Amino acid sequence: GAVVSQHPSRVICKSGTSVKIECRSLDFQATTMFWYRQFPKQSLMLMATSNEGSKATYEQGVEKDKFLINHASLTLSTLTVTSAHPEDSSFYICSARTSGKYTQYFGPGTRLTVL
């Protein structure tokens, strides 16, 4: 149980285009989903927290207009990187938790490369 999937697993795009990443909880209802970014050889940095049906809460320094997050259902959250630039290239990971539980379950990550 507690499986989280992400799609796509890797994406290469041209500078200036937008990329959407999906995060799904496959066997549980995720009241809260989180989006992280990880640079090579570094730990995970939280970008934003999203609760189903509410606007996402972004961490300091994360541009909400650049990283659009939608959490329209209890099993799906999306992250859209708008007008991507090479500096947005990174490993993006989502996680999900259910109400009242501390534990977060992570997706397999999406490798974004912007040319």
Next chain:
Amino acid sequence: TQLLEQSPQFLSIQEGENLTVYCNSSSVFSSLQWYRQEPGEGPVLLVTVVTGGEVKKLKRLTFQFGDARKDSSLHITAAQPGDTGLYLCAGNFGNEKLTFGTGTRLTIIP
């Protein structure tokens, strides 16, 4: 701002040896999780600890939560090459967000 320091940052040992990784915070955890991450993959949950002084075992891995809930350790007995990976502690500090530690990159040499 809560900080989570992990030590050591890098560890390379021979197969069959024992090792301990530490996770320390300046604040009290509501709960703490340990994850292992392989290159190009997401973190995989190993354990969640909530109660001060708690000890949990997962095969050759033993996790301990400090009495004051400000530190934790992960001990691996008879390490195997399959234990190689990035070990991350992550804590909740009274809210739903996880703060990740700096990570310990473990390499087990066959």
